[in-house]
């Protein structure tokens with residue numbers, strides 16, 4: 124490490140006395156968790172309303188399959204909506220919706236309760252019963268959140284598929300979960316244009332046997348094709364249904380949702396989350412990490428509900444805490460780069476949670492853009508999705524946070540369900556770039572290959588050595604893969620292997636270094652190298668492909684592909700490359716489009732036939748080659764570099 128980096132590492136930013144004085148979290152939180160970890164979680168679960176109490180906090184006897192708050196019963200939607208109305212806060216705004224074309228509307232908790240009840244009544248009328256799966260393929264509009272909550276209310280397990288995914292990605296997720304209902308929109312607004320979405324949904328469900336109905340919100344008014352008997356308009360069904368609905372309690376372990384995430388093989392994993400344990404930790408972390416004050420703060424998490432951050436920190440955590448939040452439909456530069464700052468100003472956003480890739484984009488656009496706005500309402504900033512580089516961290520604090528707002532750099536994963544490692548504002552003296560320490564109630568270690576815990580300075584693997592309430596409960600339909608992916612590496616110790624590298628610095632602060640497996644992190648989105656490779660080789664021109672993540676100034680990593688053409692295929696240069704990039708967009712999503720594709724005569728392989736990704740990364744990042752001695756043919760690199 125350079126001395127400059129070391130210097131940055133050593134400068135810590137303590138919380139201001141004013142912030143500490145009113146902070147939700149005090150030192151007693153850690154003390155309580157240290158004294159009695161399960162007793163601590165028992166207390167946190169009581170932040171929710173339960174229809175029936177639990178008899179045991181944790182049952183880990185069938186590890187790695189956990190049961191939290193055993194025997195307890197609750198309704199997740201009741202906790203996120205009804206109880207705030209019953210407490211007299213029905214007139215509080217839950218969602219300030221800001222549409223991309225400039226339309227806006229605000230939903231109070233009264234409104235939200237009526238909407239969720241209507242949707243729940245409609246779903247029931249369609250014959251759905253607890254345990255059925257519902258696929259959701261929608262942009263960031265209130266109906267998407269209403270749909271998720273209506274599912275939760277009825278015990279339907281939802282599977283949200285990011286609206287930027289292709290029809291084939293949607294199709295494989297619908298098939299895997301055997302969803303009966305798909306909820307979607309006619310089209311979505313993107314940079315002033317209405318882009319169709321229902322056509323992709325139609326393609327995905329054509330001859331998908333499990334799907335009985337497709338429910339469509341008219342968001343843009345564009346023309347759509349219609350399949351009578353299967354397709355239903357939201358405004359002709361949900362909006363006409365009764366706004367009264369009584370929620371039934373479900374078991375604490377009832378599966379709340381499945382969310383697909385990339386693994387190290389081509390097939391995405393359906394991560395299963397529970398009800399009681401998941402909501403307990405989502406709610407606890409949202410309250411303490413964001414220092415959220417209901418009725419006072421205006422909170423904005425810029426994620427999409429297609430990712431876990433949208434699930435835990437737009438829907439379940441915030442709403443369980445009676446939040447008032449901004450939900451924005453569009454991109455940050457539509458109609459121009461001022462959009463986010465205008466929204467912050469308009470609603471007086473006080474807590475802002477986003478991804479490092481966006482912060483670096485803001486930096487590129489220039490500080491005069493945020494400087495043109497009154498951002499004085501902001502009192503806390505959050506970061507998630509990838510390591511935040513110290514330079515971006517300091518810019519974020521200075522320019523967006525008036526050099527005073529604490530930053531919470533939150534480490535977690537789709538699998539962990541909720542934040543695991545993060546500063547606590549008001550307590551932690553933060554260091555730019557470090558996620559600092561596990562939260563009270565959470566236990567993590569950094570270890571080497573032999574499971575020996577590492578001290579300061581050593582790079583190792585991040586493991587979670589104790590179960591946690593929001594932990595995944597498995598992979599949908601694939602128990603073996605669940606055991607292998609997360610629990611086999613440190614099977615003897617019974618630790619969860621997170622797939623990230625990490626280290627402690629001399630002050631004991633924890634630094635997450637990024638993935639150690641073949642998963643790339645592009646703008647905070649997880650994409651596996653093999654997923655992109657299989658998309659490329661599904662193109663008729665391609666015989667073989669190798670994909671690596673190369674460092675990228677804005678997006679963290681960029682996707683770089685090396686392909687070998689099939690025999691007799693003509694290399695048409697840019698035309699072919701464009702065709703391949705478009706092909707990946709169709710197979711997976713535009714976010715998976717390689718930044719660069721190079722046609723090569725050969726790929727570097729070990730004698731056992733394994734592609735040497737490390738060496739390809741060296742090429743992609745323009746470095747001198749590392750050790751090539753294990754290659755079958757070291758000369759292959761001259762060919763790859765076009766020498």
Ligand code: WTA
Pocket residue numbers: 384430431432506507508509510511532533534535536537538558621622623635636637638644647648649
């Ligand atoms: C990375 C997103 C460093 C990490 C919530 C993890 C981070 C993966 C951070 C999970 C952070 C997330 N610092 N790295 N604060 N937050 N990551 O499942 O590699 O989309 O394993 O969940 O993102 O990505 P996922």
